[in-house]
Amino acid sequence: SQQGEEDPQALSIQEGENATMNCSYKTSINNLQWYRQNSGRGLVHLILIRSNEREKHSGRLRVTLDTSKKSSSLLITASRAADTASYFCATAAAAYNFNKFYFGSGTKLNVKP
Amino acid sequence: DAGITQSPRHKVTETGTPVTLRCHQTENHRYMYWYRQDPGHGLRLIHYSYGVKDTDKGEVSDGYSVSRSKTEDFLLTLESATSSQTSVYFCAISAGDGTGELFFGEGSRLTVL
Numbered sequence: 001s002q003q004g005e006e007d008p009q010a011l012s013i014q015e016g017e018n019a020t021m022n023c024s025y026k027t028s029i030n031n032l033q034w035y036r037q038n039s040g041r042g043l044v045h046l047i048l049i050r051s052n053e054r055e056k057h058s059g060r061l062r063v064t065l066d067t068s069k070k071s072s073s074l075l076i077t078a079s080r081a082a083d084t085a086s087y088f089c090a091t092a093a094a095a096y097n098f099n100k101f102y103f104g105s106g107t108k109l110n111v112k113p
Numbered sequence: 114d115a116g117i118t119q120s121p122r123h124k125v126t127e128t129g130t131p132v133t134l135r136c137h138q139t140e141n142h143r144y145m146y147w148y149r150q151d152p153g154h155g156l157r158l159i160h161y162s163y164g165v166k167d168t169d170k171g172e173v174s175d176g177y178s179v180s181r182s183k184t185e186d187f188l189l190t191l192e193s194a195t196s197s198q199t200s201v202y203f204c205a206i207s208a209g210d211g212t213g214e215l216f217f218g219e220g221s222r223l224t225v226l
Contacts (some may be wrong), residue, residue, distance in 0.1 A: 006155075031213055042203055042217030043156070088155060092213060099144050099163065099209045102172070105155035 006089060006104040014112050019076040021107040023089030024069075030098035032065055034074050037086045037106070046074075046087075081113045116140055119204050119218040127226050132191040134221050136204030138184075144207040145187040146215070147171075147179065149200040156203065162187055163209070194225040 006023045013019055023032070031050045035043040049056045049065045049072065056063045062075040076083055088106045092098040116139030126132055136145060146161040148171075158171030160179040168179050176198060178190045191198055204218040 033213065033215075035215075040220075042219050043205075043215070044217070045214045048213060090215070097163075097169070099207060099213065100158070100161060100169070100171070101146070101205075101207075101213070101215060102158060103148070103156040105153065 012110040117218040134189040136187045142206040144209045146205040
């Protein structure tokens with residue numbers, strides 16, 4: 001599989017704290033994306049980082065990418081109860097077909113009010 | 114919200130029966146995908162399409178076939194359903210324009226008894 005593991009599998013924090021989740025992958029990538037899934041719903045795109053970028057911000061989200069370690073992290077700052085959801089990373093290979101996306105197994109985040 | 118409709122949303126069927134899930138989009142996006150989601154496995158790519166009549170296998174394609182006769186419709190068929198195909202199936206679309214963002218449907222929950 002293109003995709004490795006995400007860790008932690010589950011994370012429980014208090015409102016206001018920061019949440020960090022990690023994603024590893026196996027092959028060279030074109031880009032890496034993070035998605036959010038509320039219980040029972042489809043996934044929603046959060047942020048995309050290209051293979052030549054090292055860090056990207058969007059609101060309270062900060063994504064880093066280390067291509068030498070084949071890993072990425074998603075940081076949610078000042079978390080809110082509404083951030084409770086599962087978070088997934090997705091990658092597309094750098095070669096052959098960069099529109100074929102593989103997902104990790106996800107991190108389930110619980111933010112306690 | 115991206116115009117993606119999955120049908121049926123819920124289906125219960127018996128082992129050995131054929132099942133077809135439909136994904137319909139109104140965005141005129143080139144790429145369409147079928148994923149299945151199971152606890153502990155995240156989302157796994159079944160098949161995807163990069164144009165009318167152009168499809169490719171994903172990581173868990175055995176037991177599934179797809180067809181795309183029109184830009185807006187992508188069908189997933191289980192020729193003879195098995196209990197291991199009990200899952201939530203998600204359709205996704207992408208313009209494939211370099212942003213790579215996937216838009217997801219709300220999912221189809223399939224139970225094979």
